[in-house]
Amino acid sequence: MWDNWRLQPLHYASAAGHVDIVNLLIGKVDLDPKDIYGRTPLIHCITNGHIATASVLLENGANIEFHDGTNWTPLLYVINGGRVGIVDLLLHKGAQVRPMMKTHKFMSQPLRERHLAVIKLLLERGAVEKIRRFADENLLLWAAEKGHHHLGRRLVLHEEFRTPISTxxxxxxxxxxEKGNCEIVMELLEKEISPNERCSGRELPLSYAVARGHVSITKELLKHKADPNARFGKGMDGQMILFKASKLGNPDIIEGLVTWGADVNARDANAWTPIFHTAYNGHLSATEKLINRGADLEVSNTSDKTPLWIAKKRKHTEVADLISSHLEIV
Known part of the structure; x- marks a missing residue:
């Protein structure tokens, strides 16, 4: 007896988690009838999170490796749904992770918090390549975005997760x-991932850290030999990363860059040095930092204007006074 979807009473009872009804049906009906999509009662049961009902079905002989029309097994369904309790149950009952490599259908659910424990559990089972194949997503990028430091530390142990570039x-x-996840940055650097590997047509890690104002990450990248004189972006008038830090006015990042070798008097295409940018934007502390680190105050740009002239023109009185006081000392 079934309906238009080929769903039988055991499908419905299992999907609803009615253990008593499932027990009544066991011994009277086939445990693995397929619906129109090739899904068994066990699959309906676990996708709805009914662990007790799943245990009853498995104890009575339900096929734990049954493949549906997309070649998914029950285990793949609960990995997709992030149901760690049932993943653990199926693994303990002998479910195989190999089908993750064979299916033509990747995870349909976007990775969420509930998938964290599932991924950890699969890593413990050594299913590294299987996870990477089935998820169709860079898990390390996901861990970095979500701030999952423990998972990130586990993932970077495996080259499969360290090396890929996201889509x-x-x-x-x-x-x-970029996300400010210092712990994962440190783990990657300790695994000798180069801090000078530019993204595909995009920025360096140091560029992102500076642009977002992440002081600790900037220092870690520099400590691991990130180039302090690297160019920021692509086709940006030859500007170095120090120029971006100066525009944003972050004195701590400026200090770190200069300490590790950034040229405090580097010029861009308009002959502006970093101090032109701090003067233009009125960044008092950043201007003072550049002055203390040897910024040339008498330098002129292509329009023959000095940092002092820029500060006055922009009506940044405190910055202009600071520059003037140091010019008088000189």
Whole structure:
């Protein structure tokens, strides 16, 4: 007896988690009838999170490796749904992770918090390549975005997760740097991932860290030999990363860049040095930092204007006074 979807009473009872009804049906009906999509009562049961009902079905001989029309097994369904309790149950009952490599259908659910424990559990089972194949997503980038430091530390142990670039061309170190996930950045650097690997047509990890104002990450990248004189972006008038830090006015990042070798008097296409940008934007502390680190105050740009002239023109009185006081000392 079934309906238009080929759903039988055991399908309905299992999907609803009615253990008593399932027990009544066991021994009287086939445990693995297929609906129109090739799904068994066990699959309906576990996709709805009914662990007790799943246990009853399995104990009575339900096929744990049954493949539906898309070649998915029950285990793949609960991995997709992020149901760690049932994933654990199926693994303990002997479910195989190999089908994750064979299916033509990747996870349909976007990765969410509930998938965290599932991924950890699969890593413990050594299913590294299987996870990477089935998820069709860079898990390390996901861990960096979500701030899952423990998972990130586990993932970077495996080269399979360290090296891929995501679909939008961002490397894992760059993504973690942009998101401010210092722990994952440190783990990647300790695994000798280069901090000078530019994203596909995009930025360096240091560029992202500076642009987002992540001081600790900037220092870690520099400590691991990130180039302090690297160019910021692509086709940006030859500007170095220090120029971006100066525009944003972050004195701590400026200090870090200069300490590790950034040229405090580098010029862009308009002959502006970093101090022109701090003067233009009125960044008092950043201007003072550049002055203390040897910025040339008498330098002129292509329009023959000095940082002092820029500060006065922009009506940044405090910055202009600071520059004037140091010019008088000189």
């Amino acid at each position: 939008n061309g961002v490397t894992a170190p760059a993504y973690a740097s």
